[in-house]
Structures are given as C-alpha cells and as structure tokens.
Amino acid sequence: MASLITCPHCGVRPKEEFAVRGDASLIRPASSASDAAWHDYVYVRVNPRGRTLEHWHHVAGCRRFLVVERDTVTHEVYSVVDGAAAAREVRR
C-alpha cells in the first residue's frame, strides 16, 4: 500500500506528509523546443495502469522532491529515490 513511503532522508513516513506533484517520467524540453513538444510535456500523460514514476514532495519532512516508483492498481511501492539522484541517473 502507498500508506508508507520510505524517504531516503527521513526513513519510513506516512504518505500524508507528502504532496504528489505528478508524472516523473517526463523530461522538460529545451526552452527553444517546438510548441508541440511543450504541449506534450505540460498536458499529455501516459497515465499507466501498473508501474508508474511520480514526483512526491516531502512537505512535512526534508522538503526534498523524491521519485516514487509504485503500482497504480495495487498501490505497492517499489522504490523511493531522491529526485536529484534520479535526474543525474537520467542524464548519464
């Protein structure tokens, strides 16, 4: 269940401490990218039934943005990593 989130900085915390920002699989286009690319980034979502990556903001804790991988049907949480670490991983 998504009731407990293991924050890499704060440990196991109840989900009420977090605010969900949304899809973390999106990559921000370059500022010079086309309107279509920006439209897709801002408005279009894959909305998967199953595994998903989301940004969760630990507002009542370390205030870091985390990337939570979980299942949208079973609510099982697979992994929680710091957002900056996840972004570095993508860039690599």
Add this chain to the structure above:
Amino acid sequence: MRYSAFSIVRNALSGNLNWKQQWRQPQPKSHYDVIIVGGGGHGLATAYYLAKEFGVKNVAVLEKGYLGSGNVGRNTTIVRSNYMLPGNEPFYEFSMKLWEGLEQDLNYNVMLSQRGVIMLYHSDGQRDAYIRRGNAMWMEGVSAELIEREQLKKMIPFLNYDHARYPILGGLLQRRAGTARHDAVAWGYARGADQHGVDIIEHCEVTGIRRENGVVTGVETSKGFIGCGKLALAAAGNSSQVGEMADLKLPLESHVLQAFVTEGLKPCIDHVIVYGGGHFYISQSDKGGLVFGAEIDGYSSYAQRGNLATAEHVMEEGVSMIPGLSRVRVLRAWGGVMDMSMDGSPIIDRTSIDNLYLNCGWCYGGFKATPASGYCFAHLIARNDTHPVARALRLDRFARGYAVDEAGAGPQPNLH
C-alpha cells in the same frame, strides 16, 4: 412495456411474477454503424440519444463488467448547473434541463429531487467569489440566490455557524439543483436505448482497436471481432488505456475518489450542502442514509478503493461543518476511478482518426453531466458536428491556449 400506475397494480395482483427484463441480452452482431465503448451513464445516454434523437439505431454498447458497475453507480448522485465559466455553464444548464424532463422522456423513475444545492462561504473573499459565480449563472439564464447568514440559520439550523476557523457566513443556492437515483439513470437509459434497438452487450471487454488505412474498422473484444462504421469511446477512468489502443495520447490522469454512506436516519438534511472550508458535500438519500464525499486521494490510481487517511480527512471536514455527524455510523465506503483532465473540464470531440470519437475527462463531475454528455456526444457522432453547448470542450483546447479551468489550478490534475 411502458410503466404506469396501472402496470404496478396489474403486476401486484399477479404476484409481481410477470415483470419483463428491462433490456435484452443480445449476442453481438458482426457489424454495427456505431460502437460505443463503455456501458456507464454516458455511454448508455449516448446510445439512447443516437437512436431516439438522431435516428442511428444500429448501435452497440460494449461494457466490460456488468451494466452500471463503474462510476455511474459510485457517485454521490448530485445534479447541478452552478458553474462559472462560459465554456461550462451552458453545457451543464443544458444537462439540468434534460434532467428536468428525463423521467417523462424515459418513462422511468430516476427519482430526480430538486432539493437545492447550497455552497457555503466562510469569508468575505469567498462571498465575493460566490456572488461572481451567481452573476455568471444569471448571465446564462440560470437562477442563483445568495443566502445570508441569518436566513441560512432558519433554513439549515444545525450547521457549525461559529466555527473558529471557518465561520459560516452564508451560501450560494441553486434551487433547481438536487439529486437523482444514480442506478436508475443507468437502467433507464439502458432500457430506453434497448427499446430503440440498441444492443447492450455486457461482459464484453474491448482488447484492441483495428484500423485500416487510417480509419477504424472495428474492435477486438473478449467476444471476438466486431466491425463498426464509427467508434465512440466513453471509458471514463480507463480512457487512457482504450485510447492507447488507437495510439491516442490524452491529457488525462486517473485518480481515485471515495464516497461514503451512513446508517439510515430520519429525514434531517433537506438540501445538498457543500462545505466551503474544504470540499465536503453531503445529502440524504430517500432511504435515510447520509451520502457524502470530498476530495480525491491525490495520487494516481486505478484501484476502485481509497486510502483510510483520506476517509478520516473527509469525516473531519464533515464534523467540522455539522458537529452532529460525529455520532453517525458509516455503513459503507467505496472508490471510483476519475479521469482527471488537465483543466478540470471534460472533452467531447473528434480525434486525429476520422471515425473515432472521444468522450472523457469528466473528473468527479460526470454524473450531473450524463444527459448532456450523451446528447452532445450523439450529436457529434451522428452529424460529425459539435453541439453548440459543447464547443469549448475540445481536445485541442490545451494546444490552442483555451483551457476551461474552473478552479484556476493550472495543468495539475490532482488539484481540480
């Protein structure tokens, strides 16, 4: 068979053994002019109006579960047309007018009860916002009344008027709004569509959309391939999955919304009351149970069940507004999957594929829209032309910069 007082007496005298099934259980034909994916309120209403108003009778509605198993049977039954934006209000008022004639039209008791919906305000700023909304409604020819605190105390004496954080200063009332029996709406439209020759096929899941030369030729289903001239999607929370079968990418995110019902009480809540300090709304069913709900849980989900922390939050909001609720016992709670759009408003439009039509993005406001959604979607499918009241609800409005954002929350689906 048409229902009447006489038919009730006649069937009572014969032991109620001779009531006929309300709709047939047909096997799918090999081809239909129009296939509608999704046998919820909107899909059934679309089929009904297609057959009755637009003369398209060779229609099938495919439903993966049993009829009415989705959001049409999971909502809190509220119908209203108290929206503010010019892109929304004419559409919802069109729906409200259809609601007012629906029982006669369907020959079916949907138990429409125009008991009034009142939205409470708790600050001068919120009062101003509701006056603005009320004026916007009047501009579209819809009546709205501002009820000040002393008048409201006489109408609804049991509210927590002197709450320290959210004192109740008054409310905006739409008297014509109210509730309807949600299951009866699904059954009534199903029966009506069936009488006009529509095939309603339950337990038939769409697993693929077949296309040739850029147009849809039919759907793969759990009951085999079914061909169609036009395909209409009304799959609510599962719209992204069905859309993906035709490579559609949609501005949707699916979220879970919970609803609750208490033990039966004697009549106590005469209106639909909406809390302005949170998003709590409550009414009393004819059986006596208090029906209520509030916000979505906040994380994307396809589970038709919610989280206990949100349930607790909803109850706290309710008790904050009506302290007497604290001693009422909750009987049942359930969840539905909401197709939250990026501006909080729905989509009724064509797609990039010529004969594929889309109806989605109802967020948690789909029930009240059922008649207008069905009518406008049928209009679009039959005439390939958008109904005048649905002109703002286009799929490309985000790209064009014409979002219909009632809450002013921006492209953040869990905030609408």
